[in-house]
Amino acid sequence: MSDAPHKISHSTISSLHRIHKQLTELNNRINRGPRQMKASIAAIEACKAAEAEAQATLKQAKMACDKKQLQLKEREQRVIDLKGKLNTAASNREFQTFKEQIAADEQANGVLSDEILEAFDQIERLTQELQHRSAELKQREDDQASLQSEVDARMAEANVELQSVMAELTEAEQQLPDDAVDIYQRLIRSQGEDGLAPVEGQSCGNCGATFAPQTLNRLMLSHFICCPTCGAILYMTADSSIE
Numbered sequence: 001m002s003d004a005p006h007k008i009s010h011s012t013i014s015s016l017h018r019i020h021k022q023l024t025e026l027n028n029r030i031n032r033g034p035r036q037m038k039a040s041i042a043a044i045e046a047c048k049a050a051e052a053e054a055q056a057t058l059k060q061a062k063m064a065c066d067k068k069q070l071q072l073k074e075r076e077q078r079v080i081d082l083k084g085k086l087n088t089a090a091s092n093r094e095f096q097t098f099k100e101q102i103a104a105d106e107q108a109n110g111v112l113s114d115e116i117l118e119a120f121d122q123i124e125r126l127t128q129e130l131q132h133r134s135a136e137l138k139q140r141e142d143d144q145a146s147l148q149s150e151v152d153a154r155m156a157e158a159n160v161e162l163q164s165v166m167a168e169l170t171e172a173e174q175q176l177p178d179d180a181v182d183i184y185q186r187l188i189r190s191q192g193e194d195g196l197a198p199v200e201g202q203s204c205g206n207c208g209a210t211f212a213p214q215t216l217n218r219l220m221l222s223h224f225i226c227c228p229t230c231g232a233i234l235y236m237t238a239d240s241s242i243e
């Protein structure tokens with residue numbers, strides 16, 4: 001598909017190209033809002049999961065510590081009981097056995113006490129971790145609230161701008177000759193703003209293909225010409241140089 005048999009105003013195509021670029025930019029701005037919100041919501045979900053995990057870990061550590069403390073209490077009671085039994089030992093041998101049991105329990109209790117102290121340290125660390133996670137979540141939620149109003153404002157602004165650019169588009173499209181409308185609409189549908197391209201130097205501003213002198217001459221005479229390589233409707237600008 002190349003040369004349609006009609007002439008066209010390059011300034012009209014140039015205006016249309018500018019308008020379509022604006023539309024692309026506006027649509028990107030409009031689509032960015034929901035994407036940002038989605039990312040923000042995902043980040044909040046991740047923070048919530050991290051907070052729940054920190055909560056569970058802390059709870060587990062506290063339960064393990066409670067268990068150790070209970071165990072220590074029981075063993076300490078056993079030492080007290082054994083000490084009481086020392087006086088009632090029936091024999092020297094029994095007395096020695098009690099003594100050995102007491103020594104073994106006291107040693108085990110020492111180890112257990114150290115473990116409990118370590119568990120306290122761990123609980124303190126995990127409590128801080130949980131506080132950190134909760135603060136992070138709160139920050140994220142605050143950020144999301146301000147992002148939401150920022151996005152809403154930006155979208156409203158972009159939509160107003162979109163309406164005015166759409167009006168401009170309708171007006172510019174009315175300048176197209178009737179026999180160019182179909183090709184133009186089809187190219188815009190399939191290629192968007194890349195359906196229109198300026199001639200830069202002696203090449204297509206869209207795909208970079210270089211044109212033959214006769215093509216350039218015909219462009220100079222305002223012929224309607226599509227780039228043979230990418231199909232874009234071509235227009236001349238101040239940067240188009242014809243030898």
Ligand SMILES: [Zn+2]
Pocket residue numbers: 197204205206207208209227228229230231232
């Ligand atoms: Zn091209």
